[in-house]
Amino acid sequence: MKANHVSVFFWSLISFFCLSACTPEEDVDCVVAQRTVLVYVAADNDLLSFAFDDLKEMKEGMRNIKESDLHLLAYVDTGSSARLVNFVNVGGEVQEEIIREYGDRNSVGVTEMREVFNDVFANPAFLAESYGLVFWSHADGWIPYENPSTRWIGVDKTGNKDYRMNLADFVQVLQESPHLDFIFFDACFMLSIEVAYELRHYTDFYIASPTENPGPGAPYNVLVPLMYADNAAYRMADANFRYYQGLYNDGIGISNNNWTGGVSCGVLCSSELDNLAFLTDQLLSSFSSGDVADLRNAVFDCDRRYSSHVGYYDLEGMMKLLLDNDDFQVWKNTYSSSLCSYYTTPMNFSQYAGMFSMEESNGATNYIPDESAPTDVDAYCSLSWYKDALSKLAWERYGKVNSARP
DSSP states (O other): OHHHHHHHHHHHHHHHHHHHHHOSTTOTTOOOEEEEEEEEEEOSSTTHHHHHHHHHHHHHHTTTOOTTTEEEEEEEEOSSOEEEEEEEEETTEEEEEEEEEEESOOTTSHHHHHHHHHHHHTOGGGOEEEEEEEEESOEEEEEEESEEEEEEEEEEOGGGOOEEEOHHHHHHHHHTSOOEEEEEEESTTOOBHHHHHHTTTTEEEEEEOSSOOOTTOOOHHHHGGGTTSTTHHHHHHHHHHHHHHHHOSTTTTOBTTBOOSOOEEEEEEGGGHHHHHHHHHHHOOOOOTTOHHHHHHHSOBSOOOSSSOOOOEEHHHHHHHHSOHHHHHHHHHHHHHHEEEEEEOSEEEETTTEEEEOTTOOSOEEOOOOTTOHHHHHHHTTSHHIIIIIGGGOGGGGSHHHHTOO
8 A cells, every 4th residue: 555655646746747847838749638548468479460450440449539638559569579659640540659669578577567657657748637558468367377476467478488477566567657547458367356456556447357358359449439538447348348249149150350259348446345355354254174166166167278277256156155145245235336347248258168158157256276276276365355355264275385284
């Protein structure tokens, strides 16, 4: 909390001095927009072809937007080089103004990401009344990747290596950035209560999907005009859903050019998440040993992968089983305030399992320990959501560290 307060104060000072610098008539190039949005495209991976399509959509979405409404920038790493571009509407023709070229690099490194954020959010040319972030790449919620010290957000294949970002490192970058109106994850499995709770101090609204994202990603030609609007998070999530709902056909004839497999998309309200964690902790009682496997089997799981399965279990469904009916109704009322909106088509598509029903999906997901993956459990129990909301369940006993104790 203290670090976030310092960050807010720091960016308030920057805004004050930049506004002062922008007021004289001689500085005509400095336009204070309603909002500045950075789309961070970490595409040095097998999603590369989609990145070029989405950049075209962003340009299309900017055609009728004034500079005073929205500064839209995209950091794009397509493999051989990375660049930061500003989409500028000049008489109805959108141009890509190159702000900076970075060369070949790891775009999910802390130093590299911090540098890009600084080039956007600390640049007087892109000063705005509010800010937003779209994170575009592969992702897998909070889960460790190979090395237990990493939890990955984004994939970068620079130098034929495999870089992925630690959730704590992503938080470190956000601590040094202005407070965001929204963070939108155009990536898989990110409507995770654990991740949203970790990021709650840095954004007002958190937008993501609990399942595998459609291959083509968000329809930016539709979303860009909503990025600077009032209630942008709600409207972007709704538009993202409506776009894929219009194509939905139970997955028949599905392709990346005709995504008929549906989508799920939700918005979490950060200001309500502390209340949700507190109430969850108050209502839960200790969890009996041996029941964790039964709980996994009973709760709806958004993760249909068979080779790298983590388990993204429906949070509401889990709490319904853990609480008696009266307590559950109290909990659900608070959860409904936290989950601002949630949309899903009747079925979603998994590249591993094909189409599957979303009938039991209610929004955000929550991990349930797997005794066969104790290292994952150790990492999970270090998260703030577990510590603040679920510690009475004593799930750390399924971890490697605690299982090794006498």
